[in-house]
Amino acid sequence: MTTAREIRLKSRPSGMCSHDNFELATVELRDPGPGEVQVQNLWMTVDPYMRGRMNDAQSYSAPFALGKVMDGGAIGQVVASNDPGFKTGDLVQSGFGWREGFTAPAKAVQKLDPRGLPPQAFLGAAGMPGLTAYVGLLKIAALKDGDVVFVSGGAGAVGSMVCQIAKAKGHKVIASAGGPEKVAFLKDIGVDHVIDYKAETDLAAAVLAGAPDGIDVYFDNVGGPHLEAALATARLFARFAICGMISIYNATEPPPGPRNLAQLIGKNIRMEGFIVSHHFDMMPAFLDDLAGWVREGKVTWKETVFEGIEKAPDAFLGLFKGENLGKMLVKLA
Amino acid sequence: MTTAREIRLKSRPSGMCSHDNFELATVELRDPGPGEVQVQNLWMTVDPYMRGRMNDAQSYSAPFALGKVMDGGAIGQVVASNDPGFKTGDLVQSGFGWREGFTAPAKAVQKLDPRGLPPQAFLGAAGMPGLTAYVGLLKIAALKDGDVVFVSGGAGAVGSMVCQIAKAKGHKVIASAGGPEKVAFLKDIGVDHVIDYKAETDLAAAVLAGAPDGIDVYFDNVGGPHLEAALATARLFARFAICGMISIYNATEPPPGPRNLAQLIGKNIRMEGFIVSHHFDMMPAFLDDLAGWVREGKVTWKETVFEGIEKAPDAFLGLFKGENLGKMLVKLA
Numbered sequence: 001m002t003t004a005r006e007i008r009l010k011s012r013p014s015g016m017c018s019h020d021n022f023e024l025a026t027v028e029l030r031d032p033g034p035g036e037v038q039v040q041n042l043w044m045t046v047d048p049y050m051r052g053r054m055n056d057a058q059s060y061s062a063p064f065a066l067g068k069v070m071d072g073g074a075i076g077q078v079v080a081s082n083d084p085g086f087k088t089g090d091l092v093q094s095g096f097g098w099r100e101g102f103t104a105p106a107k108a109v110q111k112l113d114p115r116g117l118p119p120q121a122f123l124g125a126a127g128m129p130g131l132t133a134y135v136g137l138l139k140i141a142a143l144k145d146g147d148v149v150f151v152s153g154g155a156g157a158v159g160s161m162v163c164q165i166a167k168a169k170g171h172k173v174i175a176s177a178g179g180p181e182k183v184a185f186l187k188d189i190g191v192d193h194v195i196d197y198k199a200e201t202d203l204a205a206a207v208l209a210g211a212p213d214g215i216d217v218y219f220d221n222v223g224g225p226h227l228e229a230a231l232a233t234a235r236l237f238a239r240f241a242i243c244g245m246i247s248i249y250n251a252t253e254p255p256p257g258p259r260n261l262a263q264l265i266g267k268n269i270r271m272e273g274f275i276v277s278h279h280f281d282m283m284p285a286f287l288d289d290l291a292g293w294v295r296e297g298k299v300t301w302k303e304t305v306f307e308g309i310e311k312a313p314d315a316f317l318g319l320f321k322g323e324n325l326g327k328m329l330v331k332l333a
Numbered sequence: 334m335t336t337a338r339e340i341r342l343k344s345r346p347s348g349m350c351s352h353d354n355f356e357l358a359t360v361e362l363r364d365p366g367p368g369e370v371q372v373q374n375l376w377m378t379v380d381p382y383m384r385g386r387m388n389d390a391q392s393y394s395a396p397f398a399l400g401k402v403m404d405g406g407a408i409g410q411v412v413a414s415n416d417p418g419f420k421t422g423d424l425v426q427s428g429f430g431w432r433e434g435f436t437a438p439a440k441a442v443q444k445l446d447p448r449g450l451p452p453q454a455f456l457g458a459a460g461m462p463g464l465t466a467y468v469g470l471l472k473i474a475a476l477k478d479g480d481v482v483f484v485s486g487g488a489g490a491v492g493s494m495v496c497q498i499a500k501a502k503g504h505k506v507i508a509s510a511g512g513p514e515k516v517a518f519l520k521d522i523g524v525d526h527v528i529d530y531k532a533e534t535d536l537a538a539a540v541l542a543g544a545p546d547g548i549d550v551y552f553d554n555v556g557g558p559h560l561e562a563a564l565a566t567a568r569l570f571a572r573f574a575i576c577g578m579i580s581i582y583n584a585t586e587p588p589p590g591p592r593n594l595a596q597l598i599g600k601n602i603r604m605e606g607f608i609v610s611h612h613f614d615m616m617p618a619f620l621d622d623l624a625g626w627v628r629e630g631k632v633t634w635k636e637t638v639f640e641g642i643e644k645a646p647d648a649f650l651g652l653f654k655g656e657n658l659g660k661m662l663v664k665l666a
Contacts, residue, residue, distance in 0.1 A: 223594070242597045245594075245595045248595060253592075254592040254595070255592065256589025256590060256592055257594040260590075261556070261590040261591075262556065262578045262581060263606075264575045264604065265393075265608065269605070271603070271605070272597070272603040272604070273596075273597030273598040275601060
């Protein structure tokens with residue numbers, strides 16, 4: 001490769017982000033110097049947390065710089081190597097997403113062992129979204145026998161893994177998603193009670209229809225009315241893993257929190273936020289468990305794929321419109 | 334005693350409760366039958382959680398019945414006994430507060446060993462409020478070396494114990510209270526940085542003035558803007574013990590929750606509600622620790638005392654106006 005196209009942050013959004021915030025540019029790729037590799041990206045990921053990085057605010061990940069290429073997870077293939085550890089054709093994982101290719105120090109990329117899975121699975125079910133589901137359910141919510149589990153955003157990259165891990169461990173699972181296609185997918189993967197939140201006016205009643213005695217664990221991907229419904233339907237000593245609040249990421253004014261937060265007290269609820277990067281030590285155990293579940297047919301996944309780097313903003317914006325079923329990906333080559 | 338006066342729930346409040354919700358009545362006391370005792374109450378407690386019991390709503394404690402005597406903690410003295418386990422003059426603890434005296438089965442009262450403390454201390458520092466502080470700080474918030482602690486309602490029965498237990502264990506403590514008298518009391522018991530919330534427009538800035546690097550533990554007695562300030566100033570892996578939200582107990586419409594609840598995620602905050610009655614197993618350890626701290630002069634307490642059963646509603650209503658410094662009590666004899 002001598003050139004690569006990339007997506008840059010053109011302007012910071014105020015409220016809902018749009019195409020105006022992105023621009024496509026072409027850059028020259030230098031030949032790899034000593035200890036460097038050149039990589040052609042095959043797949044890149046877009047994730048809701050990136051919305052926060054478009055703001056000029058300190059958060060748990062640094063803001064994207066204006067006028068500069070954005071970044072994120074990617075899977076690629078080495079096309080030229082000047083490092084003894086890598087050869088042409090090696091599959092690698094990196095944080096150099098939002099571009100077709102790059103030249104970088106070899107130590108900035110990791111060799112990928114696909115373990116019989118398609119490589120892009122390591123951006124989804126076998127990557128950060130899958131590990132997020134695993135950590136949130138098993139460690140943060142401390143899932144235990146007999147727990148009834150409620151998941152919002154159940155058809156997303158994280159949510160669909162939460163549903164399946166909980167089912168694989170024998171739990172009753174209630175999940176919400178928007179629209180008939182996602183509802184059908186969730187029924188297909190064995191969710192006991194599926195809520196189409198776009199068709200419901202009373203989310204708490206919808207949860208109770210599937211869990212008449214209430215819920216023990218809530219995995220929150222969306223915040224807002226779903227969190228309120230979870231507080232309303234929680235049982236004594238319920239545990240909430242707070243993973244994301246996609247419903248508010250594009251708000252200009254932060255919306256008020258749940259009106260029934262005082263339920264925490266009487267019900268002795270534990271509500272804990274988490275970022276998966278603090279729990280990378282659980283990755284080996286997760287990949288072992290995942291391999292078993294895939295073998296036994298207990299875990300599967302869906303992908304929503306956009307093709308071409310120029311479509312990356314479409315893929316990203318689609319996350320906030322609920323356009324993805326499972327993992328949202330951009331195929332680059 | 335042949336008669337006793339008592340306070341009954343006359344009507345259920347909508348919004349802020351008032352004198353109209355209470356009525357004073359006089360009842361005949363029967364002589365104790367076999368296995369019964371007659372008790373003259375010396376002290377009774379009024380506590381914020383009783384506000385919830387005035388509503389006709391299922392909560393963690395049953396609602397008071399309309400037209401019936403209210404109840405709650407009391408310390409009394411046996412004045413007649415028809416049970417071999419009790420004799421006249423015995424100090425007893427019971428749930429038969431809001432009345433001057435009662436006749437009841439001996440097994441419904443517990444003999445009180447005052448351990449050298451004034452008996453009414455067992456309604457405050459050495460009773461449920463003290464245990465609440467101990468459980469919330471040590472178990473729920475899992476206080477650990479080096480933690481910076483923030484307490485709202487710091488001059489109340491629970492809050493002042495939280496401040497002193499944290500100080501006894503060597504922590505930096507930031508506490509809020511309303512008005513100069515409470516501020517002076519908190520400085521007096523060694524709180525490092527005291528916030529007069531009535532004089533502040535920016536609570537988060539006030540917390541940071543005392544804890545420039547943020548807080549690790551928040552003990553919430555009030556909810557509302559204090560909780561928002563705690564979320565704003567929390568450090569990574571902070572733990573919040575959610576004990577009470579007195580700011581909203583009289584609201585007719587539940588107010589919105591904190592606008593910055595999404596801070597839970599990036600900061601990996603754990604927020605846990607609790608009711609002390611699930612943790613009575615910690616009472617012996619608490620009383621042992623308390624005895625040591627009192628001996629070493631590390632823990633002291635204040636009382637705000639109303640005299641006479643007819644003043645019990647004044648004492649109770651005063652809780653919501655912040656009229657108490659330390660434990661609010663009614664002296665009955």
